[in-house]
Amino acid sequence: MSETFVLDGQEIPFAPGQTIIQAASAAGVYIPRLCYHPEFKPHGSCKLCTVKVNGRHTASCTFKAAPGLQVESNTEDLNAERRTLVQMLFVEGNHFCPSCEKSGDCQLQATAYELGMMSPHFDHFFPDRPVDASHPELLLDFNRCILCSLCVRASRDVDKKNVFALAGRGIDSHLIVNAASGRLADTNVALEDKAVQVCPVGVILKKRQGFKVPIGQRTYDEVPISGHVPAPAALTEEI
Structure with missing residues (x-):
């Protein structure tokens, strides 16, 4: 049975070693990001994926998921x-x-x-x-x-x-x-x-x-970026 943490009131399962953004992506939950890419070791430079973990700000691309965490992301102040x-x-x-x-x-x-x-x-x-x-x-x-x-x-x-x-x-x-x-x-x-x-x-x-692809038919023209959650890459190394 997977362990979970809570993200904006939703139970998010995670595998050992996954970061918050990896687990959220696997669950289909969008956390804004620009410098994060699922195939690379996280860089933590753009700060767009910053969330509150138990009340403290941290980059979700580098913070490891843990049982019982209370994570806030889609809030008025963070956005x-x-x-x-x-x-x-x-x-x-x-x-x-x-x-x-x-x-x-x-x-x-x-x-x-x-x-x-x-x-x-x-x-x-x-x-x-x-x-x-x-x-x-x-x-x-x-x-x-x-x-x-x-x-x-x-x-x-x-x-x-x-x-x-x-x-x-x-x-x-x-x-x-x-x-x-x-x-x-x-x-x-x-x-x-x-x-x-x-x-x-x-x-x-x-x-x-x-x-080559006309305006109106491009990636985010019909489906917003929150509808394109990239799948997390396989865990290959410790962060």
């Missing part, structure tokens, strides 16, 4: 905090949803809809970020990067290529390409790489495929 985080991500980058190829497939956009974000609230930074079109098959648009590090982890841990990295600190943090020239064309990245597939926004795009 307000998440909404503020999403608003800051929008103003720190250049996110122009109406003209973006990832509109309808973008997790940042879909999360903003899910949380009821009606305006950016803060002043836009409008940073000067480049677009790298040097690669014959891929476009790299740094304007949309939210520093989730998914491409960094995928390239390092799955593709074994270390094509991407994060540089700088604080507000100066930014995505870079690990090549002397800084150009994607001067790396061994390939279309089939995991790093190319995991970007939750529109940073890494395949060329000559723009708007």
Whole structure:
């Protein structure tokens, strides 16, 4: 018989070693997330999956499930905090949803809809970020990067290529390409790489495929992001 904890009044079964977000996902319960991916070791950087466990804030992607935990997630105060985080991500980058190829497939956009974000609230930074079109098959648009590090982890841990990295600190943090020239064309990245597939926004795009799927027929156009709960990966290591 599975052990359980309580999430927003619902009994959630869990297997030994599972985190709160893994157990919730297995039960079909959505907890907002951006930097979390079920195939990778959790990073705990975006803080969007923060929940209250027995009254204390913690990242649900790193906190291990345990019997009898009282977990709050879908509450007004937590969603307000998440909404503020999403608003800051929008103003720190250049996110122009109406003209973006990832509109309808973008997790940042879909999360903003899910949380009821009606305006950016803060002043836009409008940073000067480049677009790298040097690669014959891929476009790299740094304007949309939210520093989730998914491409960094995928390239390092799955593709074994270390094509991407994060540089700088604080507000100066930014995505870079690990090549002397800084150009994607001067790396061994390939279309089939995991790093190319995991970007939750529109940073890494395949060329000559723009708007292949019409707006209105995309992933989150008819079913909100809360209806797309990714299944947790098999437990392969301790966190």
